[in-house]
Amino acid sequence: MQRRQFFSSLIFGLTYGATRPLWANGAVPLVKNQTSSDAPALAVDPQVDREQAARMQLKIDRYNEDFPDDIFLKPEKRALFKQVLDRISRVQTAVGYGRFNLMSFDGLLKIAAEVPEVGLFSQEEMHFIEEIFFTDAKSYGFYGEKVTDKLTTQIREKDTIKIAGSGHYLFRGRPEALYREITRDVGNDIVLTSGIRSVVKQLHLFLLKTEATGGNLSRASRSLAPPGHSFHGVSDFDVGKTGWGYRNFSDQFAESDVFKRLTDLGYVDIRYTRTNTYGVRFEPWHIKVST
Numbered sequence: 001m002q003r004r005q006f007f008s009s010l011i012f013g014l015t016y017g018a019t020r021p022l023w024a025n026g027a028v029p030l031v032k033n034q035t036s037s038d039a040p041a042l043a044v045d046p047q048v049d050r051e052q053a054a055r056m057q058l059k060i061d062r063y064n065e066d067f068p069d070d071i072f073l074k075p076e077k078r079a080l081f082k083q084v085l086d087r088i089s090r091v092q093t094a095v096g097y098g099r100f101n102l103m104s105f106d107g108l109l110k111i112a113a114e115v116p117e118v119g120l121f122s123q124e125e126m127h128f129i130e131e132i133f134f135t136d137a138k139s140y141g142f143y144g145e146k147v148t149d150k151l152t153t154q155i156r157e158k159d160t161i162k163i164a165g166s167g168h169y170l171f172r173g174r175p176e177a178l179y180r181e182i183t184r185d186v187g188n189d190i191v192l193t194s195g196i197r198s199v200v201k202q203l204h205l206f207l208l209k210t211e212a213t214g215g216n217l218s219r220a221s222r223s224l225a226p227p228g229h230s231f232h233g234v235s236d237f238d239v240g241k242t243g244w245g246y247r248n249f250s251d252q253f254a255e256s257d258v259f260k261r262l263t264d265l266g267y268v269d270i271r272y273t274r275t276n277t278y279g280v281r282f283e284p285w286h287i288k289v290s291t
């Protein structure tokens with residue numbers, strides 16, 4: 001048994017009847033050019049292909065709903081899941097929201113060891129984090145690329161710049177330059193809503209999203225890339241309209257004047273479009289940086 005299949009069997013449970021990964025049920029993968037060695041050959045029947053694409057599109061459009069083949073955390077893992085989530089949240093509180101964006105896995109363990117209110121991660125908790133990180137995200141329906149494949153990847157602070165007033169960081173080089181161009185051209189009512197997110201930051205967000213979906217990993221991954229799969233870890237960033245709060249992370253952002261100006265000026269190169277093949281919701285606020 002391969003490592004990731006082993007992990008999958010540990011953490012994924014069955015809530016509905018048939019909740020095994022689609023490919024494990026003999027179904028064809030939902031995207032073309034799939035590279036995983038676990039995947040069967042692509043379907044040759046175009047009708048089947050169209051049906052798969054339509055199913056994926058339905059999930060993208062209704063990303064925040066449960067589907068019968070969604071994968072959930074096993075019930076017996078829920079308590080451990082909560083323990084891990086709470087401990088990581090305490091690290092964020094200890095170091096501050098801004099700094100936490102850059103936090104490495106080693107940094108996480110260091111804070112846990114130094115701050116009594118956080119407390120050490122148990123072996124079981126560490127194993128759980130590994131399971132989440134190393135499980136093949138395709139097994140619960142996320143088809144994006146794994147851009148950071150090491151749990152211990154470090155972001156060097158000297159490669160980053162803190163963007164004043166935002167609490168977020170960007171990588172120096174193309175991401176920072178693009179952000180400066182955008183703010184110069186679009187105007188001062190545009191704001192950086194999320195910049196660099198380390199593996200730990202993405203892990204924390206993914207666990208929070210999983211909690212909010214009642215343990216539905218598939219639903220969580222339709223609106224947030226699982227740890228290791230976020231382009232926030234390597235280049236991309238999110239923008240919004242000043243004062244718009246949570247609406248900046250909703251379809252409403254696509255109706256804003258800021259988005260219109262971004263589009264008119266040619267800055268919008270959306271990574272997750274309305275009809276993407278990654279299984280991710282439409283994200284008009286996410287700026288793709290070509291590096």
Ligand SMILES: [Zn+2]
Pocket residue numbers: 194232236237238283285286287
């Ligand atoms: Zn984003």
